[in-house]
Amino acid sequence: MSGAVWAHVGQPFEERAFDTVILGAGRMGTAAADWLRRTRPEQSLLLVEEGGLPNEEGATLLAAGLWEAPAQATDLAQRTLDCLEELGERAGWQPGVPLLTLETVPGPQSFPTAEALERWPELRGVIDPALWPWVRAQEAGLYRPGALALALGQRAVQAGAGLMLNTRAALVPGGVQLSRLTVTNTHEVVVHEVHQVQAGQVIVALGASGPQHAEESLGLHTRHGRAYVQRPRLNAPLTEQSPALRVPGLLLRPQSGGYTLYPAPRAADPHGYVPVPGRLSGVPVGLRREVLETLLTHMEGLPALASSALEVGRSLSDVPGTWVALPSGQPGHPPVLERLSPSVSLLLGGEQADVLGVGVAQQL
Amino acid sequence: MSGAVWAHVGQPFEERAFDTVILGAGRMGTAAADWLRRTRPEQSLLLVEEGGLPNEEGATLLAAGLWEAPAQATDLAQRTLDCLEELGERAGWQPGVPLLTLETVPGPQSFPTAEALERWPELRGVIDPALWPWVRAQEAGLYRPGALALALGQRAVQAGAGLMLNTRAALVPGGVQLSRLTVTNTHEVVVHEVHQVQAGQVIVALGASGPQHAEESLGLHTRHGRAYVQRPRLNAPLTEQSPALRVPGLLLRPQSGGYTLYPAPRAADPHGYVPVPGRLSGVPVGLRREVLETLLTHMEGLPALASSALEVGRSLSDVPGTWVALPSGQPGHPPVLERLSPSVSLLLGGEQADVLGVGVAQQL
Numbered sequence: 001m002s003g004a005v006w007a008h009v010g011q012p013f014e015e016r017a018f019d020t021v022i023l024g025a026g027r028m029g030t031a032a033a034d035w036l037r038r039t040r041p042e043q044s045l046l047l048v049e050e051g052g053l054p055n056e057e058g059a060t061l062l063a064a065g066l067w068e069a070p071a072q073a074t075d076l077a078q079r080t081l082d083c084l085e086e087l088g089e090r091a092g093w094q095p096g097v098p099l100l101t102l103e104t105v106p107g108p109q110s111f112p113t114a115e116a117l118e119r120w121p122e123l124r125g126v127i128d129p130a131l132w133p134w135v136r137a138q139e140a141g142l143y144r145p146g147a148l149a150l151a152l153g154q155r156a157v158q159a160g161a162g163l164m165l166n167t168r169a170a171l172v173p174g175g176v177q178l179s180r181l182t183v184t185n186t187h188e189v190v191v192h193e194v195h196q197v198q199a200g201q202v203i204v205a206l207g208a209s210g211p212q213h214a215e216e217s218l219g220l221h222t223r224h225g226r227a228y229v230q231r232p233r234l235n236a237p238l239t240e241q242s243p244a245l246r247v248p249g250l251l252l253r254p255q256s257g258g259y260t261l262y263p264a265p266r267a268a269d270p271h272g273y274v275p276v277p278g279r280l281s282g283v284p285v286g287l288r289r290e291v292l293e294t295l296l297t298h299m300e301g302l303p304a305l306a307s308s309a310l311e312v313g314r315s316l317s318d319v320p321g322t323w324v325a326l327p328s329g330q331p332g333h334p335p336v337l338e339r340l341s342p343s344v345s346l347l348l349g350g351e352q353a354d355v356l357g358v359g360v361a362q363q364l
Numbered sequence: 365m366s367g368a369v370w371a372h373v374g375q376p377f378e379e380r381a382f383d384t385v386i387l388g389a390g391r392m393g394t395a396a397a398d399w400l401r402r403t404r405p406e407q408s409l410l411l412v413e414e415g416g417l418p419n420e421e422g423a424t425l426l427a428a429g430l431w432e433a434p435a436q437a438t439d440l441a442q443r444t445l446d447c448l449e450e451l452g453e454r455a456g457w458q459p460g461v462p463l464l465t466l467e468t469v470p471g472p473q474s475f476p477t478a479e480a481l482e483r484w485p486e487l488r489g490v491i492d493p494a495l496w497p498w499v500r501a502q503e504a505g506l507y508r509p510g511a512l513a514l515a516l517g518q519r520a521v522q523a524g525a526g527l528m529l530n531t532r533a534a535l536v537p538g539g540v541q542l543s544r545l546t547v548t549n550t551h552e553v554v555v556h557e558v559h560q561v562q563a564g565q566v567i568v569a570l571g572a573s574g575p576q577h578a579e580e581s582l583g584l585h586t587r588h589g590r591a592y593v594q595r596p597r598l599n600a601p602l603t604e605q606s607p608a609l610r611v612p613g614l615l616l617r618p619q620s621g622g623y624t625l626y627p628a629p630r631a632a633d634p635h636g637y638v639p640v641p642g643r644l645s646g647v648p649v650g651l652r653r654e655v656l657e658t659l660l661t662h663m664e665g666l667p668a669l670a671s672s673a674l675e676v677g678r679s680l681s682d683v684p685g686t687w688v689a690l691p692s693g694q695p696g697h698p699p700v701l702e703r704l705s706p707s708v709s710l711l712l713g714g715e716q717a718d719v720l721g722v723g724v725a726q727q728l
Contacts, residue, residue: 219646221660267631271653272640282583289635293693296585329657 003045003157006164007052009182009192013164017198018046021176022205023169023213025049026060027145028335028349029205030152031083031361037159039364046162046197048169048178053153054146059207059324059349062231063145064253064262065092066244066354068099068138073334076359083152083358084143090151092144097254098243099140102132102301110134120243126236126252126259127245131301140244142253145354152358171217171344175199203364204340205347208323214340222340224348225268225329228275230291230321233311234259236304247301249294258309263294264351268329277316286313288321325350335360367409367521370528371416373546373556377528381562382410385540386569387533387577389413390424391509392699392713393569394516395447395725401523403728410526410561412533412542417517418510423571423688423713426595427509428617428626429456430608430718432463432502437698440723447516447722448507454515456508461618462607463504466496466665474498484607490600490616490623491609495665504608506617509718516722535581535708539563567728568704569711572687578704586704588712589632589693592639594655594685597675598623600668611665613658622673627658628715632693641680650677652685689714699724 006013022029033047070077084093113129157163168179175198182192204210208226235258245252251262278289299306313319327336327348334356338346349357370377386393397411434441448457477493521527532543539562546556568574572590599622609616615626642653663670677683691700691712702710713721
């Protein structure tokens with residue numbers, strides 16, 4: 001039997017206890033909800049999300065959604081792949097996408113960049129084959145993480161999970177406090193009503209804000225960090241068959257006829273950091289300085305980055321950006337599922353959630 | 365013949381041209397001034413400093429002043445050592461100080477920690493020998509970087525350098541603009557007078573703010589970064605003969621009967637970061653979170669850190685802290701001397717300035 005959905009405060013919520021409450025309906029939270037409904041259908045479950053499904057401000061919507069066979073944790077990656085293949089089009093799953101890693105020296109699986117430019121002539125303005133003379137091709141898959149979260153959330157609800165949207169949650173002893181939000185005529189977000197809900201276990205899947213949320217509620221300290229990432233757009237004219245590209249610290253994902261850029265964070269941002277726009281030759285731009293530095297590194301090898309095809313914006317709000325969790329405070333660390341107290345667990349996706357996220361959520 | 369010193373605005377300054385103007389009288393700037401007077405006495409030189417000598421807000425005063433034989437750049441380290449030995453007491457030079465590196469496994473030069481605790485019984489409450497069973501001892505030297513800067517600055521002036529204190533400098537085409545500062549009756553710092561001074565070359569030795577200063581004036585981009593470091597105090601009762609201690613990411617320097625702690629920055633702070641105090645079990649403390657995390661790592665092996673002997677403060681201003689330059693944006697990178705334009709060079713000390721700083725300044 002399908003679970004209840006509370007999308008707005010007009011739908012009355014009756015206080016009751018749940019075996020599990022999951023905070024956050026990003027791809028980690030929805031994957032956990034989906035998994036718990038399938039493996040423990042006898043237990044009651046409530047999934048709580050501050051925004052909608054998908055949340056427009058979380059990291060899920062701005063994740064690359066690139067699945068590739070990893071060097072490690074292959075069972076977790078396989079579980080993620082199984083899920084993507086099962087959901088297929090509902091997750092925007094697109095297998096068999098070529099991923100070209102640009103290289104300066106030939107390796108066992110590489111071939112000359114010149115050949116790649118013949119096969120994909122649209123890359124001629126993008127890559128300088130003199131600086132990146134070799135490419136290594138592998139098969140990857142692309143999907144839409146926001147679509148994945150929506151599909152997993154819907155499947156969990158169909159299997160009996162309750163879903164409460166537009167609701168802010170706080171950990172309290174024995175459960176959670178739910179503040180249902182509404183918007184006034186003057187576009188102010190206000191708390192409409194507050195509920196106390198008992199929970200046997202709470203899974204904090206709030207992305208980058210999860211660790212701080214748990215720390216403040218439980219009075220403990222975690223090693224996890226976060227980084228503010230930006231996803232600038234490179235308007236290179238691409239076709240439906242254009243490959244994804246990768247250079248150190250930067251992924252170029254084909255999307256809507258151009259590339260969306262995914263510069264990897266180089267370190268966790270310090271506590272208290274507020275994103276600020278950078279400057280390019282003295283002129284303010286929407287990219288933060290740390291992102292600019294990653295792009296500057298590649299402007300010679302990827303000359304399109306040094307052209308007007310790169311959308312640098314004029315202020316921070318011109319470039320899509322979000323906080324991503326850095327499990328253990330380290331860039332590139334795999335997702336973690338961590339028990340913080342007998343009844344509270346933390347689920348953190350982070351940079352490798354594209355490949356390992358669903359698998360880690362299935363460790364519950 | 366001794367150079368002129370302009371310490372306050374009551375001392376009139378007559379505009380003239382200089383062969384070299386050095387901005388910043390920290391240990392890098394004073395070492396450069398001293399070196400230029402000795403190697404190019406025929407050239408005129410002006411050393412400009414925004415504060416006093418030593419500047420109470422720069423990184424020089426809060427540097428550890430630990431000299432040890434490095435694995436690389438031994439000629440630069442030797443030059444620094446020569447300078448320290450020559451200045452001796454004027455730089456607070458104290459050779460032959462034992463530096464104990466704590467280890468978990470025995471190495472070629474290590475001995476049991478238990479033996480070290482017999483020799484230095486005051487360390488019994490500081491080190492847990494069960495977690496750090498081995499120590500490697502080496503001979504190091506301690507000095508006071510502020511005293512070094514003062515001695516080098518005085519020597520440069522005695523050799524004919526001009527020294528202008530309480531003066532803010534800006535790069536302008538062909539030279540520098542000098543704004544002499546004074547303090548009003550209401551303790552406001554104001555510009556008293558402005559001078560334009562021509563300079564054959566300008567050396568920017570402004571520490572952590574040097575790269576940004578140069579970038580904004582010259583409209584270029586450097587890879588250098590900075591990090592906000594703090595120097596908390598550990599009130600372990602020490603003797604005059606107590607050794608310095610080192611564990612990964614943390615140096616404990618004996619000073620005034622206790623240890624001053626030098627947690628190493630783990631990454632450059634992002635552009636626009638403003639230091640904020642951290643929290644320990646929910647209570648605000650003066651240490652920033654990143655420093656706390658380094659100390660938390662060592663609280664078991666160094667139990668004194670988990671006691672009230674550690675001064676955590678209640679707000680940021682309770683703990684001495686400063687910005688340090690991170691040459692190339694990387695922690696642990698050696699100091700750099702870099703030509704930014706035909707007439708402007710950047711001199712950056714950073715974390716390894718204790719060992720290599722004077723040597724790098726002597727590459728001018």
